Amino acid sequence: MGMTTSASVPTGPQDATSGHGTVTDRLVEANQQYAAAFTDPGMDARPVLQVAVVACMDARLDLHDALGLALGDCHTIRNAGGVVTDDVIRSLTISQRALGTRSVVLIHHTGCGLESITEEFRHDLEMEVGQRPGWAVEAFRDVDQDVRQSMQRVRTSPFLLHTDDVRGFVFDVRTGLLREIDPA
Numbered sequence: 001m002g003m004t005t006s007a008s009v010p011t012g013p014q015d016a017t018s019g020h021g022t023v024t025d026r027l028v029e030a031n032q033q034y035a036a037a038f039t040d041p042g043m044d045a046r047p048v049l050q051v052a053v054v055a056c057m058d059a060r061l062d063l064h065d066a067l068g069l070a071l072g073d074c075h076t077i078r079n080a081g082g083v084v085t086d087d088v089i090r091s092l093t094i095s096q097r098a099l100g101t102r103s104v105v106l107i108h109h110t111g112c113g114l115e116s117i118t119e120e121f122r123h124d125l126e127m128e129v130g131q132r133p134g135w136a137v138e139a140f141r142d143v144d145q146d147v148r149q150s151m152q153r154v155r156t157s158p159f160l161l162h163t164d165d166v167r168g169f170v171f172d173v174r175t176g177l178l179r180e181i182d183p184a
């Protein structure tokens, strides 16, 4: 997939927005229908299954369907790559210490956009905007190794209460199957 550092990204076909309004208008419209059929589930904020899932933001990965999850079951923490950044540790820390989760599931996937870019992305970005980003791109070549590194970051975090049940997987976007990665 084409990635660019350019600020002007093509918006795609207009018919994706049902012919009128912006895509956000379409989402807001869909929400009105959702709310019309919605009944208060009467839950509190603590995930029923006491699990937090950290996954890539990839549009082909529907976490709830792929894992048989229902509303209220889990925390989902997503970013580009499903990388365990300081901010993911922040969310996991709150998830465990304030909201009672005990297990962590990490999900990366085949065909990730981060495999097709390099740390050069960061350099190009700096050249373009005249400022070096404070974050790492976290590009990778070997998805299995990237999952192992993510598991290691979770397991060694001093802030987390529960690091005994941390498992990592690669989701195959073509078959829908998860493949578990052995920790190093």
Ligand SMILES: [Zn+2]
Pocket (backbone or CB within 6 Å): 056, 057, 058, 080, 081, 082, 109, 111, 112, 113, 114
């Ligand atoms: Zn991805």
